[in-house]
Amino acid sequence: MEMTHVSAGLGSKTVDRMAMPAVMRLSDLKLGAAARVVAVSAAESGGADAGGTGELGRRLAELGFLPGEKLKIVARGFLGREPIAVRIGTSTFALRLFEAACIRVCPEPSQQA
Secondary structure, eight states: OOEEEEEETTEEEEEEGGGSOOOEEGGGSOTTOEEEEEEEOGGGOOOGGGSSHHHHHHHHHHHTOOTTOEEEEEEEOGGGOSOEEEEETTEEEEEOHHHHTTEEEEEOOOOOO
């Protein structure tokens, strides 16, 4: 188990890194998994389809992929590939893998009892 020393303004503490939520790409999230958006970074995209690097990030933000928003993977394409259907708020969007790779998320704990 790895421990990390964190200092934040008023003091410092040692944090168990295993207890910290993992940040991952939306494209790596499993079907049915819920998560919160942490960041949108078009620079991660290698796709030329996006136009410019800022274009894709702006487009995703306009669709509602903003830090703090909850989302859920509701479907995946043939053989679990693209497109990925993502529900954010009351809307559902189909994203290509290179678009989903630009979105960093933090998985929510499963609510199964």
